[in-house]
Amino acid sequence: MCEGNCENCKNQKVETDPKRRSFLSWSVGAINLAVLGGIFTPVIGFIGSPLRQKPKDDWIDVIGQDEIPVGATREVRFKAKVVDGYQTVTREYVVFLKRYPEKIVAFDPACTHLGCRILYKDDQKKYLCPCHGGVFDEDGKVVSGPPPRALTEHAVRIKDGRVFVDRRLTDAT
């Protein structure tokens, strides 16, 4: 291996003009930055593109209004076509619909703690979360456990006796 004693090493010259020397080194730095920027700007922009997608509302007819008695809570499943990255898939969703005398509220089944799927216990009129023991009452309020806030709601509209639920969550969170 060359240990600094080959012909080339011994005879090499150094750039001595300080102006030229600093010009060259600054140029190398600038060019390298430009090259790095050229690679990483599009790449980071692409990786971060999901951040710029704004959720759109998507109303889905899930059930007839009369199918839920006043005061009752129903677990309702519905399917919706959603764009999932590079594909459009039919995905199944679940909401818990609670009918009050004057309105219907749709609770999202994701626990507000860390998103586990909650269950409604009809006899206790409570939602239980299997993960860390969160409990919500039938109005979605936290009764006990670690969840930091009430259940998230989906927007609901009633039209011609049918209940429409916005698949997207409202920004109440």
Added chain:
Amino acid sequence: MPHDVLSPEEPVVGKHVKSEQEQLVADRPSIKDWTDLRLGWWGFVRKNLDEPMPPGVGWWQTLGNLLMTLLAFQFVTGLALAMFYSPGTESAYLSVKHINEGHPVGLFVRGLHVWGSTLIVCVTVAHVLRVFFWGSYKKPRELTWVVGVMIFNVILGFSFTGYLLPWDQKAFWATTVGTRIAGTLPVVGQGLMTLIRGGEEVGALTLTRFYAIHIMVLPAALMGFTALHLYLVRRHHIAGPVVPQKGEPVKFYPNQLFKDAIVVLLGVGILAYMSLSMPPSLEAIADPTGADFAPRPEWYFLGMYELLKIMPAGWEVLATAVIPGFVTVGMLLVPWIDRAKSRHPAYRHWTIVAGTAVILMIGIMTLKGILETPPEHKAAHAAEKVSVGTPEVTPVPRLESGR
């Protein structure tokens, strides 16, 4: 300049060692000489084999080598799996099912990969604990320790991203909850979660993202950190026992290498046995609406999972970010926190006490998580599913969105 004449200033080389000049002009250099002149490889190998082992170095110092071997195994089995795996929401599950069922060796190779990850975590922890209690991170080996901690985190990253890939219930739900943890961070949480998931929900882009990170980003990071770690270990040599022992240092080859080989054989044997006797499972395909599944992370994240249970409402960020963050930063800074001159545990009271407390906390929490019986949840779920009516409404008429 003619090459066959040595200049008078050139140092005289002993008869048994050929100078580069002599090697160059030799008509028929041996293969060893030929390659060595071009690669300088044998010198490098020699240097590593002749690495001095201080007296008292022995079985405890074999863990690093075992870890390297297990990581190499992960690389090779991962490569094989990647040839059969397809990271799509439909195809991921089917391809893993095919790996499991389509070929007798497939299940075994996947077993090696799955159990390998568990074994790696165990060996890494043992390795870290040895270095910690021996105080081997002390000057001048601080950066060796820091790079080691980075490697530890990369290994956990591998586990987190790899867990999703089979796209079964376990994978989907653990990732749903796991990524929500990022969402609990103040201010940047939601954005970070969307970025990690590649969208709002765990879906096709989460899978491709995790796959890319698992097979490209993390391996590159691991290789870089490992190379740096090994370079530093060689540069500063092995620290040796806390109390210097009598005797002369011994060359790495063959005594220590033999011990390493025995431990590697044992480790790989255990890995093969586990893969054969406990083939990796595959649950039902991921079902975002499924109510009969209680998510649980991989066992070595169970400590954090248990910690989350005992946090009061609104304080989950303590368990998800603050405490793990403190532990990680604390680990990184250990060489500077521990000011004691001596490496002996008896002179490092506070470091040892604090370290032991953290280790006990993590250990107890993990054990608690492991002992918790998940089947109860499942039974409870199944019972409730019957009691709640589940009217299904399809197909899907839409209402024009208008606001």
